Amino acid sequence: MIKRVHTRAFSNIALIKYWGKVPGGDNIPATPSISIALRELSTETEVERFDVGEDRVFINGVKATDKDTERITSYLDMWRELELIEGNYSISSRANFPIAAGLASSASGFAALAKALAEFSRIKLGKRKLSQLARRGSGSAARSVTGGLSAFPVGKDPAARLLIDARRLSYGMVAITVDSARKKISSREGMEHTRQTSPFYNKWIKLGAQDYKEMLRAINLRNLTRIGELMESNTLAMHSCIMSARPPIVYWSPATIYIIQKVRSWRDEGLDVYFTIDAGANVFVLCMKDDMDLVASKAEKLQGVVKVIKSEPGGGAEVISRQ
Ligand code: DP6
Numbered sequence: 001m002i003k004r005v006h007t008r009a010f011s012n013i014a015l016i017k018y019w020g021k022v023p024g025g026d027n028i029p030a031t032p033s034i035s036i037a038l039r040e041l042s043t044e045t046e047v048e049r050f051d052v053g054e055d056r057v058f059i060n061g062v063k064a065t066d067k068d069t070e071r072i073t074s075y076l077d078m079w080r081e082l083e084l085i086e087g088n089y090s091i092s093s094r095a096n097f098p099i100a101a102g103l104a105s106s107a108s109g110f111a112a113l114a115k116a117l118a119e120f121s122r123i124k125l126g127k128r129k130l131s132q133l134a135r136r137g138s139g140s141a142a143r144s145v146t147g148g149l150s151a152f153p154v155g156k157d158p159a160a161r162l163l164i165d166a167r168r169l170s171y172g173m174v175a176i177t178v179d180s181a182r183k184k185i186s187s188r189e190g191m192e193h194t195r196q197t198s199p200f201y202n203k204w205i206k207l208g209a210q211d212y213k214e215m216l217r218a219i220n221l222r223n224l225t226r227i228g229e230l231m232e233s234n235t236l237a238m239h240s241c242i243m244s245a246r247p248p249i250v251y252w253s254p255a256t257i258y259i260i261q262k263v264r265s266w267r268d269e270g271l272d273v274y275f276t277i278d279a280g281a282n283v284f285v286l287c288m289k290d291d292m293d294l295v296a297s298k299a300e301k302l303q304g305v306v307k308v309i310k311s312e313p314g315g316g317a318e319v320i321s322r323q
Contacts, residue, residue, distance in 0.1 A: 040096075252277070
């Protein structure tokens, strides 16, 4: 019997955003999404099974807060209720990037956890099932199970599917992290508040479905200009919807807008670069792998920038070791 499992999953950044859930469902997104996994942003998780006592959760070497512990133990409860696993577990999760800073930590976190729990499962779980189970922890985690360039359609019990393997992608991303004193509102809270109060929410849901189809076509054609322009429009539409909630949520800081303008000016100078922003102030730049060094060196010189991370695409969730 397996006792201890060590897994890794990469974080992902959406080109077409998931924002909003189907009410009353099992964490079912109301918008389809498309993302690229990032090799430099990962979470490693060690899961150990024991039969007496309670579940224990550690994040980055320290005991998790009550809120995080509750989210993870109720996730384990779901696996136990589905009779996939039994017993109790010690979960130790480490991310190599700041947790909950708009760098998609729940995506890699729940994908790594689901991958580990699958090793303890009574039945063998395929990729599709694993992606569905990861989604129930965090929507974006469904896409970190498959990695590379993944599409995540809407539906009754949706799962992500791999469109293009990481090794075959010629794009990369440069994460530009900025100073942000703002208190973070989680994606989960932010999207529910948007659904309940934004006058533009229904329009956003319709737009998301259209952008998704259009993005699939642009990806098929490997048309970076079209992919990038669509990604920017979809990002700005999501943030407009978020900002129109009442009371409003503004995830950006002044540096966010400054970087958006810089990316557009680099493009005017002939560099093929496009921005996107998740539920935070940091900016991610999509470009050809060959342009990442140049983009990073330009980004490092900008005021308000804390850290710049260049990343090639990453693969799907994987087992590092099992005992
Ligand atoms: C802005 O996957 O974190 O990053 O399902 O509630 O855990 P939950 O939400 P989460 O939301 C991600 C929102 C986003 C866009 C995206 O990654 O598609």
